[in-house]
Amino acid sequence: MTATTAAATGSSTPGPAARTAARVTDAVKVYGAGDTTVRALDGVTVGFAAGRFTAIMGPSGSGKSTLMHCAAGLDTLTSGTAHIGDTELSALDDRRLTLLRRDRIGFVFQQFNLVPTLTVAENITLPLDLAGARGDAEWIDALVDVVGLRDRLRHRPAELSGGQQQRVAVARAFAGRPDVVFADEPTGNLDSRSGQEVLGLLGRAVRQMDRTVVMVTHDPVAAAHADEVLFLADGRLVDRMESPTADKVLDRMKAFEVRT
């Protein structure tokens, strides 16, 4: 089932059921050469439906980050294709790829990656400012409230807690209404309460604001916030789980440990 919650704050794009925000087809990624070759992705085909929150899980080294980086145009596939919407990434030169990442993809990283000299407000609108775009003031305003940072807009990142910094990063990722937000271990540096807040935000962005999120995580509790969990093992997509709970995800992960 595809999450079809209408945009409370207003995307005018068509119904998400028809859209795939990002996909990879027959994705192979080989690192190194000769004896040191690693097949990080070994023929993965998967689509990330628009309007959904998808988590990617799997044992360490199973290819989660590689899949995310290749799907997001941060790294290139050895063979196979990666699309954002209808745009095939390998068809783009470096300049176009940079523009696509800036204009159509949002990123949330474990380390927040805020600019220390800019205020919270400036960090949130940075992607738009770099693009020379004004952005949608109402949308940004709504985001500021969703992430609960209205009283911190003039602060610098160093004056915020880790959880607050990550909430700024979440707002920044959604500021330009990208086709998809990729989050790589977004709660990895947070205590569990701040982590829950950030995960709640990602979930609300998807369900109340018609956004699309793809998240790599080690944490079954984090994965349980998603609509669906994809499981990777040895560079292959080995399972999918709809409506996950932390217990079900944990049980699935334990099965990997038994096998290896």
Ligand SMILES: Nc1ncnc2c1ncn2[C@@H]1O[C@H](COP(=O)(O)OP(=O)(O)OP(=O)(O)O)[C@@H](O)[C@H]1O
């Ligand atoms: N730049 C690189 N050069 C060589 N090998 C790499 C590189 N990046 C990743 N790998 C290898 O590719 C495989 C998949 O790595 P990847 O980081 O995608 O896994 P992961 O599931 O995200 O792992 P983790 O959960 O530990 O972050 C691993 O064997 C890793 O050592």
